[in-house]
Amino acid sequence: MLDIPFKDLQKDMRDAYVGGGTGVLASSIVWFVSGIVAIYATKEMSILTFFLGGMLIYPLGMVSTKLFNRTGKHQKNNPLAFLAFESTIILFIGLFMAYAIFQIEKQWFFPVMLMIIGARYLVFQSIYGMKIYWLLGLLLTASGIICLISNQPFQIGGIAGGVVEVIFGGLIIQLDRKSNQS
Numbered sequence: 001m002l003d004i005p006f007k008d009l010q011k012d013m014r015d016a017y018v019g020g021g022t023g024v025l026a027s028s029i030v031w032f033v034s035g036i037v038a039i040y041a042t043k044e045m046s047i048l049t050f051f052l053g054g055m056l057i058y059p060l061g062m063v064s065t066k067l068f069n070r071t072g073k074h075q076k077n078n079p080l081a082f083l084a085f086e087s088t089i090i091l092f093i094g095l096f097m098a099y100a101i102f103q104i105e106k107q108w109f110f111p112v113m114l115m116i117i118g119a120r121y122l123v124f125q126s127i128y129g130m131k132i133y134w135l136l137g138l139l140l141t142a143s144g145i146i147c148l149i150s151n152q153p154f155q156i157g158g159i160a161g162g163v164v165e166v167i168f169g170g171l172i173i174q175l176d177r178k179s180n181q182s
């Protein structure tokens with residue numbers, strides 16, 4: 001068992017990955033582009049863009065992390081890395097569920113994904129020790145519910161995800177930088 005205090009493990013993750021903010025910003029780009037593709041192409045192309053773009057989030061986040069002079073590497077023995085990985089497995093299961101739902105009702109893909117990603121971000125509070133992730137998760141989940149209940153056009157869910165994540169990505173980076181200045 002590790003004798004490292006939990007808060008130190010969280011700080012290690014924050015320091016390595018700019019509090020996860022660069023990943024949130026990279027994800028916002030995927031949401032925006034997918035929403036825009038939905039306007040000018042088909043729903044299927046939008047989902048393909050979302051899936052393929054989603055595979056670029058981690059590499060884009062890592063490149064962005066380097067711009068903040070961070071390593072993008074946590075301590076090898078940090079068990080929070082496993083939690084981050086496990087939450088990614090949940091994301092892939094959710095993506096499969098959202099696509100299955102898309103086969104039944106096309107309009108529901110982005111609202112369901114907003115709720116899934118929102119739920120995943122709730123776990124990030126434990127990984128990074130930043131309560132802002134609870135707010136991000138709840139806001140994305142609420143956005144999905146609102147899009148679903150109000151039957152918004154397909155692209156609105158993608159654009160909503162982009163708006164929420166670009167704002168929170170910036171806030172998370174600011175909070176991380178501020179905490180490192182203290």
